Amino acid sequence: MKRLCSLVCAIVVLFACAPLFAADSGNTPSQYTLGDQTMSINAGLFIPLFLLPTGTVLLAGSPPHLSLGGVGTLSWAAYVAPQVRIGAEIGGSFTFDPNLNALLMLPIMVKATYVFSLYPLEIPVTLATGMNILSYVDQHYIDFVVRPGASLYYIFNASWSFGVNLNYWIDMQFSSTAGQSRTGNFLETSLSALYHY
Amino acid sequence: MVALVLGAALFSCTAQGGSIYAIIESAQKTYVSTLDQTLTVLDLVNTGSTSLPYFVAAGAVYNGTVPNLNNVIGWPNYGGTPIPVSPPVSGALCTALTFFNATLYGAFFTSNGSTMGLYRSPPTSPSFSTAVAAMAGKQITLLQVAGPGTGPNLCAVVGTPVGGSSTSGFTYELDYSPDGSTFFATNLTGLSTTITGVGFINGSYFVTAGSTLYSGALLSSPLTATSIGYTLASGEVLNGVTVDPVAGYIFIPSSNGAVYYSTNGATWNRATTSDTINSRSIIFLTVSTHVDTSTSGNVFIVGADGAGFYFLNLAAGTLSRFSDVTVTGLYAGSVRRVLVDKNQNNLVFLGTAGTGLWRTNFDPATGLVPSTWIQE
Numbered sequence: 001m002k003r004l005c006s007l008v009c010a011i012v013v014l015f016a017c018a019p020l021f022a023a024d025s026g027n028t029p030s031q032y033t034l035g036d037q038t039m040s041i042n043a044g045l046f047i048p049l050f051l052l053p054t055g056t057v058l059l060a061g062s063p064p065h066l067s068l069g070g071v072g073t074l075s076w077a078a079y080v081a082p083q084v085r086i087g088a089e090i091g092g093s094f095t096f097d098p099n100l101n102a103l104l105m106l107p108i109m110v111k112a113t114y115v116f117s118l119y120p121l122e123i124p125v126t127l128a129t130g131m132n133i134l135s136y137v138d139q140h141y142i143d144f145v146v147r148p149g150a151s152l153y154y155i156f157n158a159s160w161s162f163g164v165n166l167n168y169w170i171d172m173q174f175s176s177t178a179g180q181s182r183t184g185n186f187l188e189t190s191l192s193a194l195y196h197y
Numbered sequence: 198m199v200a201l202v203l204g205a206a207l208f209s210c211t212a213q214g215g216s217i218y219a220i221i222e223s224a225q226k227t228y229v230s231t232l233d234q235t236l237t238v239l240d241l242v243n244t245g246s247t248s249l250p251y252f253v254a255a256g257a258v259y260n261g262t263v264p265n266l267n268n269v270i271g272w273p274n275y276g277g278t279p280i281p282v283s284p285p286v287s288g289a290l291c292t293a294l295t296f297f298n299a300t301l302y303g304a305f306f307t308s309n310g311s312t313m314g315l316y317r318s319p320p321t322s323p324s325f326s327t328a329v330a331a332m333a334g335k336q337i338t339l340l341q342v343a344g345p346g347t348g349p350n351l352c353a354v355v356g357t358p359v360g361g362s363s364t365s366g367f368t369y370e371l372d373y374s375p376d377g378s379t380f381f382a383t384n385l386t387g388l389s390t391t392i393t394g395v396g397f398i399n400g401s402y403f404v405t406a407g408s409t410l411y412s413g414a415l416l417s418s419p420l421t422a423t424s425i426g427y428t429l430a431s432g433e434v435l436n437g438v439t440v441d442p443v444a445g446y447i448f449i450p451s452s453n454g455a456v457y458y459s460t461n462g463a464t465w466n467r468a469t470t471s472d473t474i475n476s477r478s479i480i481f482l483t484v485s486t487h488v489d490t491s492t493s494g495n496v497f498i499v500g501a502d503g504a505g506f507y508f509l510n511l512a513a514g515t516l517s518r519f520s521d522v523t524v525t526g527l528y529a530g531s532v533r534r535v536l537v538d539k540n541q542n543n544l545v546f547l548g549t550a551g552t553g554l555w556r557t558n559f560d561p562a563t564g565l566v567p568s569t570w571i572q573e
Contacts, residue, residue, distance in 0.1 A: 175216040180216045
């Protein structure tokens, strides 16, 4: 458990520090202006990590509590400053329990992004939050989700960028039953295609 | 955004309580809970283990868990189909099964009808891979454990084709083994009717074959025909022997609507039913060990051919038929084997001919009212 937490923290810190490296290398002025918009489509791997406060490692066991899963999102954003964009995102993810029952998540989030530019690369650092609709067997919940993350894009041309995302999902599920509240921690690694217009 | 966050926080509480993550946290792999519902059950065994104690011989041998908190018994499976215990060779079929000296013993023949003989398996991680050399190639029709608690014997009924051809009928003999490896023949050989049961009570062995009851103090000494205390009807045959060491009874079901029972093997009693099916008497096939219920007196379950099962109440001396006609596969089924596991709240299995394996609990609090009928 501690080893897993350390690994996750290291990855998150590494991505969080990415802007520092960009800053050291000289942050290239943004090529975008107020009113420019982006659409991105993302798809990748959804990795269950652990539950708090119990510390249950979700990939532990044979079969595990939850399997590796998939995630896909569609995101829109508009620049409110040359390096800041605000937008919304809708997505979906799936994982499976030991009996192959699917845990489905449908997050609807608002997000703010600060974009470090290092042409031809971009490093957006994002904080998203919103509601996460969960469905599992006959149970349905709406959770509160916070999702910090970072991406690395290669600017292919004026319209298209391609890259990878690393997002950390913190899904808070409150229960009216004592001792049943949990916070699910997940890691999303996904490929992304970003369209500027 | 604030409204969205607050809305999410508000809706994240549910009236039912609990949480998805808490459920997932405790979720366990469950096994498939359904066997083939047209099974013909040849034998039922309880090894007494706490995880996978139940074995069902029905051609293939299936191994089941104790019921979980949702009262589901799991059968190891892959892709939704229960996997049988590994037979000696692929496709081999089990005709008899028993548990002796902490080992499973199964009689097998190949899928094309060739007799294989007797094989043994450990009760955990079971696999019938070890042949019992002394019984190689023999056609075994019954396996039963009988004898004093300090020295039980594994008894095997062996059928031999007359003249070497199975089309000319069989003769039957009773063999026994004190250790599961070395077998000895009793004096019951060359019988033209199959041996249907072996039991031991009050220092004597009892063996049923056709309409004859044999008894003797030792299997190594001649077993002799003995009286069951009643004149059997014409054509009446004795269909097995069950000994309940806890209640201290020996039972012999018959084809004429009767169950004979005794506490000492010397004085016999008889419970009968006048029920008929198609103008014939009820054919009783087997008797269970006793079921603890709130009903006064010892209660036993008696399997019947085409009539489901009967409750045998020794205090009242009555046989009363299970009467829930809505449980059609059981009510009109032929119950060949009954297994009672008192350690699981009077869990009762009823193995039928062609309508699968049935299960219920007779909770002492509810007497003879079954909890729920489950067709495995």
